[in-house]
Amino acid sequence: MNIFETLESEVRSYCRGWPTTFDKATGSLLYDETGKEYLDFFAGAGSLNYGHNNPLLKRAVIDYMLADGITHSLDMHTAAKRDLLESFADIVLKPRNLDYKVMFPGPAGANAVEAALKLARKVTGREAIINFTNAFHGMTLGALSVTGNSMKRSGAGIPLVHATPMPYDNYFDGQTPDFLFFERLLADSGSGLNEPAAVIVETVQGEGGINAARAEWLRGLADLCQRNGILLIVDDVQMGCGRTGPFFSFEIAGIQPDIVCLSKSIGGYGLPLALTLLKPELDVWEPGEHNGTFRGINPAFVAATEALKVYWQDDKLEKSTLAKGEQVGRALTGLVESYPDVQMRAKGRGLARGLQFADAELADQVCKNAFEAGLLMETSGPDGEVVKLMPPLTISDDELEAGLSILAASVKGVLA
Numbered sequence: 001m002n003i004f005e006t007l008e009s010e011v012r013s014y015c016r017g018w019p020t021t022f023d024k025a026t027g028s029l030l031y032d033e034t035g036k037e038y039l040d041f042f043a044g045a046g047s048l049n050y051g052h053n054n055p056l057l058k059r060a061v062i063d064y065m066l067a068d069g070i071t072h073s074l075d076m077h078t079a080a081k082r083d084l085l086e087s088f089a090d091i092v093l094k095p096r097n098l099d100y101k102v103m104f105p106g107p108a109g110a111n112a113v114e115a116a117l118k119l120a121r122k123v124t125g126r127e128a129i130i131n132f133t134n135a136f137h138g139m140t141l142g143a144l145s146v147t148g149n150s151m152k153r154s155g156a157g158i159p160l161v162h163a164t165p166m167p168y169d170n171y172f173d174g175q176t177p178d179f180l181f182f183e184r185l186l187a188d189s190g191s192g193l194n195e196p197a198a199v200i201v202e203t204v205q206g207e208g209g210i211n212a213a214r215a216e217w218l219r220g221l222a223d224l225c226q227r228n229g230i231l232l233i234v235d236d237v238q239m240g241c242g243r244t245g246p247f248f249s250f251e252i253a254g255i256q257p258d259i260v261c262l263s264k265s266i267g268g269y270g271l272p273l274a275l276t277l278l279k280p281e282l283d284v285w286e287p288g289e290h291n292g293t294f295r296g297i298n299p300a301f302v303a304a305t306e307a308l309k310v311y312w313q314d315d316k317l318e319k320s321t322l323a324k325g326e327q328v329g330r331a332l333t334g335l336v337e338s339y340p341d342v343q344m345r346a347k348g349r350g351l352a353r354g355l356q357f358a359d360a361e362l363a364d365q366v367c368k369n370a371f372e373a374g375l376l377m378e379t380s381g382p383d384g385e386v387v388k389l390m391p392p393l394t395i396s397d398d399e400l401e402a403g404l405s406i407l408a409a410s411v412k413g414v415l416a
């Protein structure tokens, strides 16, 4: 028995799939204490889009700390926060013609979601939120109430209320017109659906099984919200910051959500940071109405600013993510075709990809084989039936190929 098993709570999870002790990492590689190397196709669940210990971001953080830059500041004005806001406006918002105010909630995705839900309710004076089948929005009570997974929901211990799930894109395998059910309930005064304050959606469901909504479905959703006076919240915690190619995952649809949640890779270096973006006319908060002690972690601001400056002043990263995503997509389609007798499906877009099996056991075994061979991948989907591939966006072509070879061998080991 080691200290993790004797002292750390049973709630620990990722470590169970990857039973070793890691101690170093750089770029797309992690090393355990024995020096064994692992390729990282997990990337901190999307928190490490620029890789582990990215040298450019590390330099900025170290320089800042060595100069006695402020570390903790609640929401006081600091130079590091000003730099981040200015860079975010100049590099992210203005070139995309997006007009948002920036709110700093507590530094986690769930808190960005809680803030979004609170705000939508405050602005509209309504309680009901529409979420989607297989959604994941975080583990706090409000975020759980709009999350699909029954195991995670059951952890709440109290009723999770004021949310109504609707079918996500392609939930009925293309057999029903988009939003048939949703539109009917909204139009029918006998439907029992309370007037919604907001719809919350992921453009690609990461935890839900790498389900990628089509651009036209997202446009349809934005249009439905507009027509019905419902606010549209895009939870871009996992798929934002370039995971699908463009900075925001909703850019392919040309929509402008009312509220956007960012976390995971916005801190750049794996440091905790979250932002809730809101249309200026929605900014009805009272000072301190949503609060939190750790909303001013300045080293995260510094890393976030540097990441924007290094990776988002041109479209190089976006283009390479799309190209690498295609490469992974082709490899997955190739795997599906090499086993015509096995039910498998290639899913996702950009560098958020998945290989779905009919049986979750198979997906789990593929990830176990991959771990043995030095590749970290997790499963996702309601039963864990999808092998999830999310390498750092900065991964080299050679590393990507090496990981895909291990994946192919791991699949072969399970199916052959």
Ligand SMILES: *Cc1c(COP(=O)(O)O)cnc(C)c1O
Pocket: 045, 107, 108, 109, 110, 111, 113, 136, 137, 138, 139, 202, 206, 207, 235, 236, 237, 238, 239, 263, 264
């Ligand atoms: C990870 C995630 C969250 C929750 O973020 P935490 O930092 O774990 O609280 C919310 N929404 C989505 C889409 C996520 O992937």
